[in-house]
Amino acid sequence: MVTLLELFIEFLKIGAIMFGGGYGGISLFYKELVELKGWISDQEFVEILGVAESTPGPIAINSATWVGYKLGGIPGSIIATLGVITVPYLVIMGIVMSLYPYMEHPLVKTAFRGINAAVVALILYALINVSRTVLLEKNTGIINYVSLAIFIVAFIILYVLKQHPVVSIIVSAGLSLALKLLFGV
Known part of the structure; x- marks a missing residue:
């Protein structure tokens, strides 16, 4: 049994380190929810991604909502969704208010080059894990x-x-x- 507080903290953590948008976050979702927490199985992860991708809205939010519902019903879906959006919302507001005037600075551009490269690695990691579950027979x-x-x-x-x-x-x-x-x- 997963508590609402555990759900919120887990998705708050995922939201805090999820760079590259929803697709970059897929590897984090997999690592945290399947490998580390064991809250969902490989197959459930793939099913959640399928639903999250084929419904309107961002994949990370849709996935959080779906996992939250699976683990805690409607309150769980609300809590997981709030958890995953809280930090990104605050970060975007911080960027808009403070960093935006410096986006063309060479050091900022260099830092984002590194972040963008890491995002590609995160997406590839997620692709490999999801591919194994979808394209290979279980066991x-x-x-x-x-x-x-x-x-x-x-x-x-x-x-x-x-x-x-x-x-x-x-x-x-x-x-x-x-x-x-x-x-x-």
Whole structure:
């Protein structure tokens, strides 16, 4: 049983160190909620990401709301959401009020170059962990060819055809349903 205070503190901590927006935060969510706390499983993490990405709003807030609801119902969703947005809100206000006039300073630009590089690493880390859960069969490590094929189709829709992510999500869900209904896979 997770208390509301534990939820708030955990998501406050995630929000405080989550650079790079929601996608940069995915690796933090995974590390904290799956690996360290064990509050959710790998599969639940992937499901939460799917819901959070396919619903309106920022992925980090949607994920926090979903995890909060899973662990503490409606009060948990409110507390987790408040926790994850509190520090970023205060930081943005601080930047707007104090740092913005110095954004073109060479040292500030250099610091952000480092932060941006770290954000790419965070996104890659999350990609690798989520990919293992989605593209490999549970307990065997064998490639799930159906999931791999859907991934390739989704990637082509996004990267090659330059379609909106919603198109990729709808086509992927439809393809998965069609494969299940027609071939039982």
